[in-house]
Structure formats: C-alpha cells, structure tokens
Amino acid sequence: MTATIDTDAAKAALTEDRDKVVRQLTEIGSDESGQLNGTIDFGDAFADAGAVTAERTKILGLAKTLKTRLDDIDAALTAIAEDRYGICERCGAPIGADRMAYRPTSRLCVRCKSSS
Secondary structure, three states: OOOOOOHHHHHHHHHHHHHHHHHHHHHOOEOOOOOEOOOOOOOOOHHHHHHHHHHHHHHHHHHHHHHHHHHHHHHHHHHHHOOOOOEOOOOOOEOOHHHHHHOOOOOOOHHHHHOO
16 A cells, blocks of 8 residues: 655645745845845955855855755645645656655656656
C-alpha cells in the first residue's frame, strides 16, 4: 500500500519554513526578491575595500540561496493550491509520500531527478 501525502501538514510546514526564510532575508538586509535593500553599511574606508567586497559577496550569495529556497517553497505551496503537489513536473508520475516528507519542495520523482 502506498502512503498518501498529507497536504495540510505539508502546507503548514512549508508556510512555517517560508516565514523563517523571509525573516532570514530581512535579517541580512534583503527583500523577498533577494535584492539587498541598501540599508546595510559595508563601510566606506578605502583600506577596507577588499573586506567590504568580500562581505558584500558573502551576503549576496546568502541572499541568492535564500531566494532560491523561497522560490521552491512558493512553487510547492502553489502546487498544493492547484492540487498537483507530489506529482513529478517532468513525467507526471506520483513523487511518493516518503520523498515529499523528506523534501517537501520536491518537483521531480527520484527517477527523473537522478536522470537530470
């Protein structure tokens, strides 16, 4: 017997995760689009230019990672709303409850993911 996906639990967990990611974006000075909002003071001393560049690069990388995570969460929430959560976007087969429980933002079944 195949386990079914509890979309109510998935939606609650994804919504909680989304709130956490948005909070993290805000904490690093970014909006939900992943763009830094300009309020971060990286300093302006010429001698610190290398350190400023390194710090800015680090924060931009973190913002990009968080934005990707946010996009994955939003796609999963949309799939739940459109009653296609847990369906592989490539082949249309069920992804499986175990995989969805492990990685609630999965878009591909194991077979399609391993062939990509």
